[in-house]
Amino acid sequence: MAGSSARVNLTKRKIDALPLPSAGQVIIRDRDLPGFALRATKGSKAFIVERRVKGRLHRVVIGPYGAWTVDGARDEAREILGKLARGESLSSSRGELTFEKFAELYLERYAVRKKSYLHEKGRLKHLAHWNTWKLSAITRNDVAELHSKMGKTHPVGANRVLALLRTMFRLAVAWGYLKTSPATHISMFPEISRDRFVQPDELPRLLTALKAETNPYIKSALMMCLLTGARRTEVLTAKWDDIDLTAGTWRIPETKSGRWHLLPLPGPLVQILSDLPRQKDNPYVFVGQHGKGHLRNISKAWGAIRTEAGLPDVRIHDLRRTLGSWIAGTGVSLQVIGKILNHQHTNTTAIYSRLNLDPLREVLDVNARKMLTIGENHHHEDQSQETDDATIST
Numbered sequence: 001m002a003g004s005s006a007r008v009n010l011t012k013r014k015i016d017a018l019p020l021p022s023a024g025q026v027i028i029r030d031r032d033l034p035g036f037a038l039r040a041t042k043g044s045k046a047f048i049v050e051r052r053v054k055g056r057l058h059r060v061v062i063g064p065y066g067a068w069t070v071d072g073a074r075d076e077a078r079e080i081l082g083k084l085a086r087g088e089s090l091s092s093s094r095g096e097l098t099f100e101k102f103a104e105l106y107l108e109r110y111a112v113r114k115k116s117y118l119h120e121k122g123r124l125k126h127l128a129h130w131n132t133w134k135l136s137a138i139t140r141n142d143v144a145e146l147h148s149k150m151g152k153t154h155p156v157g158a159n160r161v162l163a164l165l166r167t168m169f170r171l172a173v174a175w176g177y178l179k180t181s182p183a184t185h186i187s188m189f190p191e192i193s194r195d196r197f198v199q200p201d202e203l204p205r206l207l208t209a210l211k212a213e214t215n216p217y218i219k220s221a222l223m224m225c226l227l228t229g230a231r232r233t234e235v236l237t238a239k240w241d242d243i244d245l246t247a248g249t250w251r252i253p254e255t256k257s258g259r260w261h262l263l264p265l266p267g268p269l270v271q272i273l274s275d276l277p278r279q280k281d282n283p284y285v286f287v288g289q290h291g292k293g294h295l296r297n298i299s300k301a302w303g304a305i306r307t308e309a310g311l312p313d314v315r316i317h318d319l320r321r322t323l324g325s326w327i328a329g330t331g332v333s334l335q336v337i338g339k340i341l342n343h344q345h346t347n348t349t350a351i352y353s354r355l356n357l358d359p360l361r362e363v364l365d366v367n368a369r370k371m372l373t374i375g376e377n378h379h380h381e382d383q384s385q386e387t388d389d390a391t392i393s394t
Contacts (some may be wrong), residue, residue: 002099010038012070015045035084036077046176047073049080058084061176062373067109067176097177099138100131107170113255123161126150135172141184145188155189162186197322202311209309217286220276227269227315229323229341231256232316236295237284240278245270252342261342337350 007029030036047062150158169181213219242251252261284294
């Protein structure tokens with residue numbers, strides 16, 4: 001079956017039905033667009049363009065099926081074949097791809113499916129100086145220099161940009177734009193996990209500042225973050241259809257892990273939500289501006305609240321950590337805390353055993369009293385022995 005070929009009208013249904021060969025490759029050429037084809041190998045299916053120029057066969061990989069749709073790959077093939085008709089070789093045609101153009105392809109064909117789409121789109125701003133560069137002109141030294149420069153002031157941000165570049169260039173190789181990735185063999189900066197949470201003496205000030213917030217939706221959303229430990233995006237996009245106030249439950253349809261999560265609602269929060277005004281024809285719990293959509297950016301409001309509470313370093317995500325830490329302080333197991341916070345791995349929850357110092361303090365206090373008691377008893381025994389010796393000598 002190796003090297004065999006056929007000519008059909010390439011469609012999604014036909015490609016899905018095509019079995020992968022056990023060895024070699026199978027090339028299925030498109031009947032309607034000569035030069036456009038699908039190549040199937042033992043491990044993958046990919047769209048390609050092939051055309052003879054002055055007796056020499058040029059073959060270029062457009063990209064893997066799945067990352068590319070049939071229509072998208074066919075349009076790309078037309079562009080390549082058009083440049084070829086004007087006397088440009090297929091290889092030079094692909095080499096002219098700029099970083100900006102590839103970034104657009106990455107967003108459209110890959111990142112758009114990710115929850116981190118907007119974050120990744122924002123991180124591309126740090127790479128704008130590469131926009132006019134040919135993709136193939138970016139070297140490992142360029143990537144390392146950028147990472148090092150960013151890391152001097154924002155090491156965590158630098159690591160996120162490097163992670164993005166690793167993914168982008170890996171796909172550039174898979175899609176046939178590059179032979180190797182320039183983002184490999186570059187070490188990340190060390191990251192220290194954040195362990196800030198609201199302390200017992202700080203909580204009253206925070207609750208007072210929250211109570212003074214005039215927007216009921218912002219106030220209630222932040223209380224929901226604090227009392228459930230849910231992530232900000234999960235709270236802000238909550239819908240009434242997913243909340244059962246009678247049963248006291250909230251079904252989060254899609255979490256960070258990509259799965260739904262059923263969370264019990266504490267009684268005080270049920271009351272807060274029951275008192276919250278609902279907007280007609282708006283499915284969201286925490287209504288946005290002008291009664292439309294849901295709350296989006298509450299950073300400004302949170303900044304004012306934490307300043308009023310005298311907690312300038314506390315972030316919204318720290319409310320999630322606060323819940324976990326307070327529950328850990330009651331002696332609840334890490335397994336239960338992990339279920340509440342929907343952690344997929346136990347090591348993620350382990351931080352709360354480190355943050356909860358009360359059990360450690362109790363053990364140390366008991367041990368200290370025991371050690372000092374023994375020392376005190378030994379001191380009394382020595383004094384008694386000295387008294388007895390003095391009596392005998394007289």
